[in-house]
Amino acid sequence: MFWTIIAILLILWLLGFSFHILGGLIHILLIIAAVVIIIKVIRSVTNS
Numbered sequence: 001m002f003w004t005i006i007a008i009l010l011i012l013w014l015l016g017f018s019f020h021i022l023g024g025l026i027h028i029l030l031i032i033a034a035v036v037i038i039i040k041v042i043r044s045v046t047n048s
Contacts, residue, residue, distance in 0.1 A: 002036060002037075002040055005033065005036070006033045006036070006037060009029045009030055009032075009033040010030070010033070012029065013027070013029070013030045
């Protein structure tokens with residue numbers, strides 16, 4: 001589920017650079033996706 005959301009956000013971010021669609025919002029969504037990845041990695045490391 002997380003990887004699907006991350007992939008969608010990454011594609012939207014790239015489209016934002018290409019077509020200047022919702023530029024600021026796309027960058028905020030990318031930052032949120034990066035934070036989610038970091039949290040997921042930290043949780044998997046601490047659970048092991």
